[in-house]
Structure formats: C-alpha cells, structure tokens
Amino acid sequence: MSERLAVKKTYKLYIGGKFPRSESGRSYQVTDTKGRFLANAAHASRKDARDAVVAARKAFAGWSRATAYNRGQVLYRVAEVMEGRRAQFVDEVAAGEGLSRGKAEKAVDESIDRWVWYAGWTDKIAQVVGSSNPVAGPYFDFSVPEPTGVVAVLAPQRSSLLGLVSVLAPVLVSGNTAVVASSYERPLPAITLGEVLATSDVPGGVVNILTGRMGDTAPWLAAHMDVNAVDLAGAAGDDEHARELELAAAENLKRVVRAPADEPDWTAEPGLDRITSFLETKTVWHPVGI
Amino acid sequence: MVTFEYAPAPESRAVVDIKSSYGLFIGGEFTDPADGASFKSINPANEEVLADIAQAGVTDVDRAVAAARKAFSQTWSKMSGRDRGKYLFRIARIIQERARELAVLESIDNGKPIRESRDVDIPLVAAHFFYYAGWADKLEYAGYGVDPRPHGVAGQIIPWNFPMLMLAWKIAPALATGNTVVLKPAETTPLTALLFAEICQQADLPPGVVNILTGAGETGRLLVEHPDVDKVAFTGSTEVGKAIARSVAGTSKKATLELGGKAxxxxxxxxxxxxxxxxxxxxxxxxxxxxxxxxxxxxxxxxxxxxxxxxxxxxxxxxxxxxxxxxxxxxxxxxxxxxxxxxxxxxxxxxxxxxxxxxxxxxxxxxxxxxxxxxxxxxxxxxxxxxxxxxxxxxxxxxxxxxxxxxxxxxxxxxxxxxxxxxxxxxxxxxxxxxxxxxxxxxxxxxxxxxTSPFGGYKESGYGREGGRHGLGAYLVPSERSGR
Structure with a gap:
C-alpha cells in the first residue's frame, strides 16, 4: 500500500481575522533544529505591521466593551480549540524547539492549561485590582481597571507556544487587542494559534500575528503612535535592540514591559504582572446627597 | 447687578519667617552648593525677591544621592514598617501644627489664593502623610505579594502648581514603602519644600532619608540620569516626561510620570x-x-x-x-x-x-x-x-x-x-x-x-498612579511568590 501524499499547509500572516501573505511578497524558510525544511513562512513588512495596528485599533471598541463574562467564554473556547489541535501543536513545538515528543506534549499541555487560567481572569481581575476609595467627603469614589488599548507583543524567540501564550493571553484578558511579532525561527505554533483564534469566536483584529524578522516590524510597532503599549519579551538578551525599542516607545509614552536579560522559564507561575502591566486605573467621583 | 465692595482682608505674613538665603538639604543638614551657584525666588504677586536659593550642580546631586543611598542601606530599609509609619505620623502632625505658616508661605511663593492654600493644599498634604503613614506597617496586605520591597533611592521632581501637595504625593508613599528620596522642587516655588526640610529635622527623621535639592531643569536632569537612582517619579510637562522616558530606556530604573492634560x-x-x-x-x-x-x-x-x-x-x-x-x-x-x-x-x-x-x-x-x-x-x-x-x-x-x-x-x-x-x-x-x-x-x-483616591493619566498624560493602594505600586517591587 503506497503512503498517501500529504496536503501541506501554507503558513501565512493573521491580520484582521484574515490570512494574507505579506504585502511584500517575501517569505523565508523555517527549519527544524537539525536544519530540515518545515515551511515557508511569510516575511512581514512594515506595511503589514501598520495594517495589523489598524485592525487591532478597529477591534478594540468591541473587544474592550464586551462583558467580562463574554470575553471569558470566548477565551475559554480558544483553549477548547487548542486542545483539538493538540497533535499539530506538539509536532510543531517538537520540530521547532528540538524537543522530544514527551517534552513537547508537556509544553503544549501547559500552554492550553495556561490559556484556561487566563480565561478565568476576565471577570475577576477588576475585583482584585479595583477599589472603592473612602474619601474624606460626601462622594462615592471608585477605581476600575480598563484595558490600555492596542498592545504590540514581541513573542519570545525560544519558547514558541508556551512563551507565546504567556505573553498574549494576559493582554487579551482585560480587553486589549494585540499585534504579535512571533518568534523568527520558530513561527509555526504562532501561525497555528492564529488559525485557532480564527475559529474560536475571537473577533477578527483582536489578535494579529506577524511572522518574520523582529527587526523588520518591531521598530515600527514600537514607534507607532496608535500603539499604546509594548511587551519586549522577544528582545530578551538583545540589550541594544531593546533599548532602541524603548526609546521609540517613549515618543507617545507607551507602557513598556522591558526585555529580560535572558528568556525566562515560562513554566513558572505567571502571576498577575502581565495582566496589570496593560491596565489603566480609572477613578470616578460622584457626590452623595439627597 | 449689585456690586459688593470688599474691604481688604489680608492674611498676616508675620507667621512666616523667610530667610535671605537657603542651602541644599542633604544628609539632614542645610549645606551650600559646591560651586556656590544660586538663583532667586520671587513673589509672583509683586515681583519682590523672597530669597536666594542654592542651585544644585553635579557634585551636589552626587552628594544627595549618596546620602539617600547611605540612609537607605544603613537605616531606613532596616527599620520596621511600624517605626517608618510613626515618623510619617509625626511629620503629618507637624504639618498640621504649622499649617498656617505653610499656607501663607505657599501663597507668597506660588501666587495662589490663601483660601486655596489654607483650605485645600495644606490640609491635603497632612492627610496624605497620615494616609501613607498607616500603610507603612501593612504593606504585606496591599496586594504586592507577601514581602514587597522598596526600590531604593527615589529621584523625585515636582512642579510649581501645587508645590507642597506634590511633595506630599511623592514623599509620603516613597517613605512609607521604605525608599529614601532626593526631591527637586520647582525652580519658582522652592520655599515650602525647604520648610518641609525643617519639619523633617523637627521630626528627627534620620539624616538622608529625605534630601531636597533646589535648582532648575538641569538639576532635574542630573538627578534622573544619576546611575545610583533606582526610581524616578516626575510630575510636570508631557515634553519633559517623554525626555525622562527616553532617559531611563535601557536602564533598570522604574519611572512613573504624571503629565499634562486637556480635560x-x-x-x-x-x-x-x-x-x-x-x-x-x-x-x-x-x-x-x-x-x-x-x-x-x-x-x-x-x-x-x-x-x-x-x-x-x-x-x-x-x-x-x-x-x-x-x-x-x-x-x-x-x-x-x-x-x-x-x-x-x-x-x-x-x-x-x-x-x-x-x-x-x-x-x-x-x-x-x-x-x-x-x-x-x-x-x-x-x-x-x-x-x-x-x-x-x-x-x-x-x-x-x-x-x-x-x-x-x-x-x-x-x-x-x-x-x-x-x-x-x-x-x-x-x-x-x-x-x-x-x-x-x-x-x-x-x-x-x-x-485614598488613585490619580493619574491614560495615554500621553503619563503612567502610574498616585494616591490610594494603587499609589504604593509605584514604590514597591512585588515579591516573587505573591498570591497576586
């Protein structure tokens, strides 16, 4: 019996709920850790980055104003669909990161579980970080967290799925929208995650995923005046590049999560830092009287 | 419309004793600047020269940061939260005792009506120290982990519109959380900050915990760029805020910025x-x-x-x-x-x-x-x-x-x-x-x-909050294992 000829997937960008090729027409070869060909990934350009920001801005109103319960349901649904794609993620993580099947399975399982963990935060974070404030006067005064806006996320270079989930999910929890620059050498799980998002009731534009060299998109995202915040996780260990991005981000006072000296161990408990880094606190005063 | 004639009702200036010149407050004492430079603070209501004010230069910034570092490592970071809180309560009480003096001085140096400095600014200043005094021994309940730590030395720069109130917004949470500070008041309104230095002396605050450097923008820049400053807090223009954000890029310094608005x-x-x-x-x-x-x-x-x-x-x-x-x-x-x-x-x-x-x-x-x-x-x-x-x-x-x-x-x-x-x-x-x-x-x-009420901006109005539980976040490093 002859072996069936596989139908291979074209890996593309994910922008505004669609899967375009790069407008530049460029692509690059993705290989496994032994140098064997895996796919041609799209090489996102600065124009693609701008399109992604436009899509993310457009999606912000709807996503940020959805009820927290609804966002929680939608994000939980993402985990369900990830579970269905588990085998594919395991293949891609194993090949891209050079992991044994067992270790890759562990990484994928942890990624799905982490997504579930974050999905549960949507309708809890406001109670943990919000407050009513006992002011010295006849006013009711309360503070609520709100999403910062459009967040550019430079995904970790090494941990292609668990790292990605660990930086993307916390951005989405509170209602931000995201433009993700994926790992350059290991982009396949990010693209597959885009396909998961596209089939999980996440509105188009809430997450946009760019593959390619970070240097081709990150400077434009960091400098973009309609981006409100940036997570520099993907620039870990490249101090000079991270500094340049932070300098660009200062132009409109983006909220910046700095690049660590080295990529962290993503299996550690995440805590709330990455959720709270992309929140604004709004305080409302109203007189009390009859 | 009926116009009411008001007889003048001036608040007495006698309550305030303005010296002819002021030095820098470093390590608990007033000292002259290394290069002897000074500028004048004037009363904006009549252009009368009020005092000669020392202008801190690079050597003075070094000395002040060193004093703050020494106070941080030898005294303040080792002190119990309870005792830090008691110092802040003392300061709050002295501010209340000297409230009229502070209000009059603020109006003279800033130009704001006495009705506001007396009824708004200074009462809020005392309230702010009271509020954060109470946090000093309760930080493990503030939601920043079980053992949140201070950053170290905070460089703080404040504007001229609410000189004493902005000082309180900066210094009270910084000290409550165990940081030591070097604060630069605005060039045109240094006098109440210098009176605050005397209040720190009256409260027996350990030397170096609070240092006050007077000067203009250049002094502020030297402070922000000083390598031994761990945390920068700034209130002022969006333009300067952006310069500070650029200045701390690529460093380990944390910054909070409270900037302009167009409400x-x-x-x-x-x-x-x-x-x-x-x-x-x-x-x-x-x-x-x-x-x-x-x-x-x-x-x-x-x-x-x-x-x-x-x-x-x-x-x-x-x-x-x-x-x-x-x-x-x-x-x-x-x-x-x-x-x-x-x-x-x-x-x-x-x-x-x-x-x-x-x-x-x-x-x-x-x-x-x-x-x-x-x-x-x-x-x-x-x-x-x-x-x-x-x-x-x-x-x-x-x-x-x-x-x-x-x-x-x-x-x-x-x-x-x-x-x-x-x-x-x-x-x-x-x-x-x-x-x-x-x-x-x-x-x-x-x-x-x-x-108790968090205050701060979205977008280009800056980042970080001042006031309330949220205001502690600007001055704490959350502990690793948090439950948070």
Whole structure:
C-alpha cells in the first residue's frame, strides 16, 4: 500500500481575522533544529505591521466593551480549540524547539492549561485590582481597571507556544487587542494559534500575528503612535535592540514591559504582572446627597 | 447687578519667617552648593525677591544621592514598617501644627489664593502623610505579594502648581514603602519644600532619608540620569516626561510620570446648570488654571449653550482677582513671567485662529504676573487652544449634540488625565465614565482630590498612579511568590 501524499499547509500572516501573505511578497524558510525544511513562512513588512495596528485599533471598541463574562467564554473556547489541535501543536513545538515528543506534549499541555487560567481572569481581575476609595467627603469614589488599548507583543524567540501564550493571553484578558511579532525561527505554533483564534469566536483584529524578522516590524510597532503599549519579551538578551525599542516607545509614552536579560522559564507561575502591566486605573467621583 | 465692595482682608505674613538665603538639604543638614551657584525666588504677586536659593550642580546631586543611598542601606530599609509609619505620623502632625505658616508661605511663593492654600493644599498634604503613614506597617496586605520591597533611592521632581501637595504625593508613599528620596522642587516655588526640610529635622527623621535639592531643569536632569537612582517619579510637562522616558530606556530604573492634560468638562442639557457653572469655574479657574487636570475644554450640549454661557459670564464677573494673601481672593497671580508669556501667546493664537475672546471686567494689579479669567467661544477642535495645554485661566468652549459626539470630542486628544460630566441621569453618568479615556472622571463635581483616591493619566498624560493602594505600586517591587 503506497503512503498517501500529504496536503501541506501554507503558513501565512493573521491580520484582521484574515490570512494574507505579506504585502511584500517575501517569505523565508523555517527549519527544524537539525536544519530540515518545515515551511515557508511569510516575511512581514512594515506595511503589514501598520495594517495589523489598524485592525487591532478597529477591534478594540468591541473587544474592550464586551462583558467580562463574554470575553471569558470566548477565551475559554480558544483553549477548547487548542486542545483539538493538540497533535499539530506538539509536532510543531517538537520540530521547532528540538524537543522530544514527551517534552513537547508537556509544553503544549501547559500552554492550553495556561490559556484556561487566563480565561478565568476576565471577570475577576477588576475585583482584585479595583477599589472603592473612602474619601474624606460626601462622594462615592471608585477605581476600575480598563484595558490600555492596542498592545504590540514581541513573542519570545525560544519558547514558541508556551512563551507565546504567556505573553498574549494576559493582554487579551482585560480587553486589549494585540499585534504579535512571533518568534523568527520558530513561527509555526504562532501561525497555528492564529488559525485557532480564527475559529474560536475571537473577533477578527483582536489578535494579529506577524511572522518574520523582529527587526523588520518591531521598530515600527514600537514607534507607532496608535500603539499604546509594548511587551519586549522577544528582545530578551538583545540589550541594544531593546533599548532602541524603548526609546521609540517613549515618543507617545507607551507602557513598556522591558526585555529580560535572558528568556525566562515560562513554566513558572505567571502571576498577575502581565495582566496589570496593560491596565489603566480609572477613578470616578460622584457626590452623595439627597 | 449689585456690586459688593470688599474691604481688604489680608492674611498676616508675620507667621512666616523667610530667610535671605537657603542651602541644599542633604544628609539632614542645610549645606551650600559646591560651586556656590544660586538663583532667586520671587513673589509672583509683586515681583519682590523672597530669597536666594542654592542651585544644585553635579557634585551636589552626587552628594544627595549618596546620602539617600547611605540612609537607605544603613537605616531606613532596616527599620520596621511600624517605626517608618510613626515618623510619617509625626511629620503629618507637624504639618498640621504649622499649617498656617505653610499656607501663607505657599501663597507668597506660588501666587495662589490663601483660601486655596489654607483650605485645600495644606490640609491635603497632612492627610496624605497620615494616609501613607498607616500603610507603612501593612504593606504585606496591599496586594504586592507577601514581602514587597522598596526600590531604593527615589529621584523625585515636582512642579510649581501645587508645590507642597506634590511633595506630599511623592514623599509620603516613597517613605512609607521604605525608599529614601532626593526631591527637586520647582525652580519658582522652592520655599515650602525647604520648610518641609525643617519639619523633617523637627521630626528627627534620620539624616538622608529625605534630601531636597533646589535648582532648575538641569538639576532635574542630573538627578534622573544619576546611575545610583533606582526610581524616578516626575510630575510636570508631557515634553519633559517623554525626555525622562527616553532617559531611563535601557536602564533598570522604574519611572512613573504624571503629565499634562486637556480635560473635557461635559455639560448635558439636563444638568443642574447652576451647579455645573460652579463646577466649570472650579474646573478651570481653581489655582489660576495651573492644574494638569483642569477642565480646560468645556463641552456644552447645544440646546443649553446660550443659557450656560450667560450664567457662566455672570458668575465670572463676581470672581475676585488679586492679592493672593487676601482671604476674599478667588484668583491669584500667575506663577511666573515665563508662564504668563505662554498664556498670552496661546490666547493670542486663539484670537488669530478665529475664536472669540471674552473676559470679565477686572482691574489687575500693576506689579506682578496677572491674567484675567478668559473664555473663548466659537472654538473648533483644530484650534491650538483646544489641543494644547495652556496651564492658565483660559477656558475653550465647544458644543455637541449627542452623547456619542461628546465622547468623540472629549477623547480627541493625546492626553487622558481627567474629564468631567454634568447630567442628572445616572445611567448616562456611568456610560460616559466608561467611554471617556481618562484616569479620573468627575461626575457632577470637579477637581476633587483625596489621599485614598488613585490619580493619574491614560495615554500621553503619563503612567502610574498616585494616591490610594494603587499609589504604593509605584514604590514597591512585588515579591516573587505573591498570591497576586
């Protein structure tokens, strides 16, 4: 019996709920850790980055104003669909990161579980970080967290799925929208995650995923005046590049999560830092009287 | 209209003893600057020279940061939270004891009416120290992990509009959390910070925990760029805020920035109009409009525009502009010649761009820096007076028809510090407060502040919060295992 000829997937960008090729027409070869060909990934350009920001801005109103319960349901649904794609993620993580099947399975399982963990935060974070404030006067005064806006996320270079989930999910929890620059050498799980998002009731534009060299998109995202915040996780260990991005981000006072000296161990408990880094606190005063 | 003549009711200056010159407060003592440089602080209400003020240079910044570092590592970070809190309680009490002195000095150096320095600024200063004093031994309950740590040495730079209040907003949470500070007051308003240094001495605060460096922008830059400063806190212009964000890029320094604003104060047709007019006046003429969160853009629903304008003009005619130390004064002096020039320039631009300018009749003193309360009507969103922070007693009036249009106009600014909403409809207040991209929304009130209430901006109005539990976050490194 002859072996069936596989139908291979074209890996593309994910922008505004669609899967375009790069407008530049460029692509690059993705290989496994032994140098064997895996796919041609799209090489996102600065124009693609701008399109992604436009899509993310457009999606912000709807996503940020959805009820927290609804966002929680939608994000939980993402985990369900990830579970269905588990085998594919395991293949891609194993090949891209050079992991044994067992270790890759562990990484994928942890990624799905982490997504579930974050999905549960949507309708809890406001109670943990919000407050009513006992002011010295006849006013009711309360503070609520709100999403910062459009967040550019430079995904970790090494941990292609668990790292990605660990930086993307916390951005989405509170209602931000995201433009993700994926790992350059290991982009396949990010693209597959885009396909998961596209089939999980996440509105188009809430997450946009760019593959390619970070240097081709990150400077434009960091400098973009309609981006409100940036997570520099993907620039870990490249101090000079991270500094340049932070300098660009200062132009409109983006909220910046700095690049660590080295990529962290993503299996550690995440805590709330990455959720709270992309929140604004709004305080409302109203007189009390009859 | 009946005009009431007021007899002068000056607050006595005798309560304050202003020295002819002041040194830098480093390591618990006043010392001369290394190069002997100084500048003068003047009374903006009459241009009288008040004192010679030391100008800190590079050597002085080094000394102050070293003093703060030594105090941090040898004393303050080792002290129990309980004892840190007790020092802060002491300071709060001394501020209350010397409240009148502080208020008079603030009005003399800044130009703000004594009614405000006495009834708003200084009471809030004492309240702020009281509030954060109580946090010092409760930090493990604040939501920053079981063992949150201070950053170390905080470099703090404050503006001239609320000199003592901004000092309190900076120093109280920094000390409560175990940081030590080097604070630079604004060039034009250093005197209350220097009096605060004396208060620290009276409280027996360990030397070096608080250091006060006077100087101009260059001193501030040296402080921000000092390699041994761990944390930078700044209140001031968005332009300088951006320079600070660039300066700390690629370092391990943390920064919190409280910057400019161009707040919309939105009046709906169902609002209680007399209350709204009081709120409009308080929103833009409080503290001569030298307020980052001032309601400088009035958005009025078209159907009540004529009515609101008429009431507003009638009310403005009763404002008393003049001697800051007179207890009947509503609007005091502009803080400096430089600021007065900026207000004049932008107002002239307003006229040149086609807006209609109006001020009530008022006689301004001959000496000093004065600007009559001013209202611009016929302002479009493209006008510079609707886009740029004027930081003076100048109100730009725009109109809207629907709530959605009000939201769009209110949010059409790179700033996002504050906003006001006036309506009798509860659901509309809550809807508006959700739509407005601003850190503080005042509904049927304006310009209210409290130590328990987080304050700070969205977008280019900066990041970080001051006040409340949230304000502790700027000065703490959360502990690893958090439950948070």
């Amino acid at each position: 919309a104060n939105i009046v709906f047709d169902d609002a209680p109009l007399d209350q709204a007019v009081e709120g409009i006046v308080n929103g833009i003429f409080f503290n001569q409009g030298h307020v980052c969160c001032a309601g400088s853009r009035l958005l009025v629903q078209e159907s009540v525009y004529d009515d609101v304008l008429a009431r507003l003009k009638r009310r403005l005619a009763t404002l008393r502009v003049g001697d800051p130390l007179d207890k009947n004064t509503d609007v005091g002096a502009i803080n400096s010649a430089e600021q007065l020039t900026r207000i004049r320039e932008l107002s002239e631009v307003g006229e040149a761009e086609g807006a209609e300018r109006w001020s009530p009749e008022c006689v301004l003193p001959e000496r000093g820096f004065w600007f009559a309360p001013t209202v611009f009507t016929g302002v479009s969103q493209a006008h510079r007076i609707a886009r740029e922070e004027i930081f003076g007693p100048v109100l730009s009036v725009l109109t809207f028809r629907t709530p959605a249009e009000a939201v769009e106009k209110a949010n059409n600014t790179p700033y996002g510090l504050s906003a006001g909403v006036w309506t009798d409809k509860g659901s509309r207040i809550l809807w508006m407060s959700q739509q407005l991209r601003a850190g503080v929304v005042w509904a049927n009130t304006f310009n209210k502040f409290d130590p």
